[in-house]
Amino acid sequence: MTLIVTDLSVARGGIPVLEGVSFALEPGRALILRGPNGIGKTTLLRTVAGLQPPLKGRIAGAEDQIAYAAHSDGLKPTLTVAENLTFWASVFGRSGIEQALDSFDLQSLRDRHAGALSAGQKRRLGLSRMLVTDRPVWIMDEPTVSLDANSVAMFAAAIRRHLEQGGSALIATHIDLGLEAEVLDTGPHKAKPPEIDDFDGGFL
């Protein structure tokens, strides 16, 4: 299933931030989003994930195909690692969390409460959630925040396996994951300031 985005414009808080974004994400491919802070990468990802409507443009092939990983991991501090993961697996209608635990080296932490994990361990748990969703298109927003070099390598390996199995990934990140991925620079798509067509003389 190819994710096709055509001439997409997105807005944050009613202000257009990006316009004219087009790309196609084929199975087995990864696309890295780059651009300075505040350019609208998160807004673009949220729009593609279906959390907010686009201003303009079309998104095809996203329906029921997407697993989204946001800035926050959606973990419950009073549930254990295994309980958190099992919950997300059953929400997506799957069972079996062992492979996900193995991939992110969480087996030794499985009975620890998520509230007692370090920031990096929480992030690893948040990322392992992607594995239990069994969705082909992964949309990830700064997935490597607070990960150490080892964990980043673990994450890159998980992405590579996902791509080999015919999945695809759309990732906003600033570090080099060592993937063979296309890069989409969002800088040139920055929305122009809206033209003032209704001059308000009353303010003068």
Added chain:
Amino acid sequence: MIALLLRDLKLALRAGGGFGLGLAFFLIVTVMVPFSVGPQSELLSRIAPGVLWLGALLACLLSLDRLLALDWEDGSLDLLATAPLPLESIVTIKALAHWITTGLPLVLAAPVLGVLLNLPAPGFLWLVISLLLGTPALSVIGTFGAALTVGLKRGGLLMSLLVMPLYVPTLIFGSEVARRGAEDMAVQTPLLLLAGISAASIALLPFASAAVLRVNLR
């Protein structure tokens, strides 16, 4: 959906989940009423149905601000919204979990507290029936309020102000059933209206809650 319900129940029972807070609040409010109106058993038994209903309603309100706010804060709400569950069923399950952890204990505790307020004997059955019919509406309407204010700082306070007026019909007919029951009068009309309000809220409000949640998640 069952996974979400089980998770919410589990979270309510774990440390800091707030299970039993509403119940304790209900208990304390009911115990304090005789202190404020004086130990006149005749007056107490006259106001008992209304006081019990108001106490239950306030206890319900107490735990509503955490209903969606916690999930919003830790990002689960965004992730749930992109999961295969429709938002309508998510808010319905949330309301159901709220009812099981707050409404149902109130229904079960009400007869015991009725004794404290000298509720007349025929009133006990109708008090329980009216609460059983009315508290689901309180949870569903409250979920709508929680969806409206999710993501707002100090949203809990605003939510109470928004939700309380919406609780008025349920309160009127609910306490009317309990009052008429206590005075041994016919309860059919307010009972049917109470059931109607609950049924309509349960049928319609999840769609409204899901719609405002979609807007708030943007």
